Amino acid sequence: MIKFQGVHKEYDNGFVALKDIDLTIEQGEFVAVIGLSGAGKSTLIRCINRMHDISSGSLMVDDVDVSKLRGKEIRNLRRRIGMIFQSFNLVSRISSLKNVLVSFVPEMPFWRKIFGLYTKEQKIKALEALDRMNILDKAFIRVDQLSGGQQQRVALARTLAQKPSIILADEPVASLDPVTATQVMKDFQKINEELNMTIIINIHHVDLALEYATRVVGIRSGEIVYDGPSSEVTKEILEHIYNGKLEEELSAN
Template sequence: MIVFEHVDKTYANGYKALKDVSLSIEQGEFVAIIGLSGAGKSTLIRTINRMHDITAGKLTVDGVEVNSLRGKALQKFRRNIGMIFQSFNLVTRTTVIKNVLAAKVPELPLWRVIFGIFPEKDCLEALEALDKVGILDKAYTRVDQLSGGQQQRVALARTLAQNPGIILADEPVASLDPVTAKQVMQDFKRINQELKISVLINIHHVDLALQYADRVIGISGGKIVYDGSAESVTKDVLDEIYGGKLEEAV
């Protein structure tokens, strides 16, 4: 369970990105976070794996206070949280399977990392992860030969190879065409349902958020202004989240 208790986040320049955020997210939920650019969506999810430190309040994940973690304890904590970005963050000049195996590097002795020698178990798990996202046939293809949608699936497979309990996705379909975006969202949904992994997606596409998420959190000016089921989102709710500027979100 992820629990925010009166959380604030103020950046060094004085900008307050989160204001008195309180919410709880149960294991296995599929949550979409929506709002205008600058509303605090990315900041919210990046505090969960402590890419950003909170400046007030309390944030716990499975009972562990995130801001109390240091060194190896923080590294171990982050292993349970996968992170997917809009830009894929892949090494494009190498193969798909090598990118997925990168998820195993923190667990390996240095000599294996230097020589690129992975245990058979890790290789099998990498192939299984690729199979789960439907691109097993691309395992030995160079990443730069793949489409954008296929590259995002590689990023998702790499995250699955961590065996995470939580997946955070920061605008994972923003750079994809509408058809491919839906396919990738279907992958997230299937993985959430089949593996019971919590999925939190920061997303601009309101239609996709409402179609695939079980729960929607709306942020405006750093504050939570809506938290409920996708089915309960109305035009009035969207007007409150977007201040009448919904067209800027799609």
């Protein structure tokens, strides 16, 4: 479970990104965070795995106060929380399989890291993750020879291989064409349903958010202005979230 209580985030330049956020997300939910650029969407999800520190309030992940973690404790937290980025964060000159195997590096003995020696069990887990994403046939293909959608699936497989309980996704379909973006959202939905994994996705594509996520959190100027089932989101609610700039947002996507 993830629980924000009175969370406030102010950057060093004085910009207030989050204002007194109260939010509880249960295990197994699929949550889409929507709102205008600069509304605080990325900041919200990046606080969960301590990519950003909160300024005040309390942020709990499975009854652990994230803000109080230090050093190795933060690294252990991040092992349980997968992170998917818009840019995929893959090593383009190596194969899909080797990119997935990278997920095991933090837990490997130093000598194995130096020589890149992975165990048979790790290789099997990596291949299983690629298979789950229907991309096993690309295991030995260099990532720079894959399409954008295939690269995002490799990134998802790498995250699945570390067996997290939570996946955070920061604009994972922003650089993809509409057909590929839809397929990637279906992949997230499949992971959520089959593995009961919590998915929290920051997304600009309103239509995809409403179709695939079960819950929508709308943020405007650092405040939550809507939190409820995606099925209950109306055009009026969207206009409120987007501060009257809904059509502008839709045309941009």
